[in-house]
Amino acid sequence: MRIVIQRVSRAQVSVDGNTVGAIGRGLMILVGVEDGDTEADCDWLAAKTAALRIFPDETGVMNRSVADIGGDVLAVSQFTLTASTRKGNRPSYIRAARHELATQLYERYMAAVSAAIRRPVAHGIFGADMQVELVNDGPVTIIIDSRLRE
Numbered sequence: 001m002r003i004v005i006q007r008v009s010r011a012q013v014s015v016d017g018n019t020v021g022a023i024g025r026g027l028m029i030l031v032g033v034e035d036g037d038t039e040a041d042c043d044w045l046a047a048k049t050a051a052l053r054i055f056p057d058e059t060g061v062m063n064r065s066v067a068d069i070g071g072d073v074l075a076v077s078q079f080t081l082t083a084s085t086r087k088g089n090r091p092s093y094i095r096a097a098r099h100e101l102a103t104q105l106y107e108r109y110m111a112a113v114s115a116a117i118r119r120p121v122a123h124g125i126f127g128a129d130m131q132v133e134l135v136n137d138g139p140v141t142i143i144i145d146s147r148l149r150e
Contacts, residue, residue: 001146027066
């Protein structure tokens with residue numbers, strides 16, 4: 001699994017002009033699921049997400065997590081994170097997990113993050129054509145791949 005975490009002052013996701021998920025200060029996360037990803041990948045990434053210290057403390061040092069600040073989380077599925085661009089100029093999505101596995105792991109990731117931060121996780125609609133708006137605070141953007149944890 002691969003996630004892109006952005007520290008935001010606000011973010012929202014819309015489908016067909018209707019807002020389906022919105023947050024204030026917190027994390028906007030794009031989630032890509034690949035073939036071979038497991039529940040262990042979800043759990044590891046969720047723990048990492050909740051504990052990642054990218055919010056400033058009272059001295060301005062990035063030393064607080066989204067859980068520490070009582071921040072919000074918005075998770076949006078994005079299969080294009082699995083793209084391979086090694087050959088040619090047209091991305092290949094052959095590594096993307098099929099719908100059933102991707103949906104299951106995306107939902108597990110959101111549930112694990114929600115449990116870790118003790119708040120609901122806002123989200124988009126899996127597989128929908130979504131429009132995402134955000135104000136990246138910092139900017140701070142972190143990419144984490146569960147296959148690179150060891």
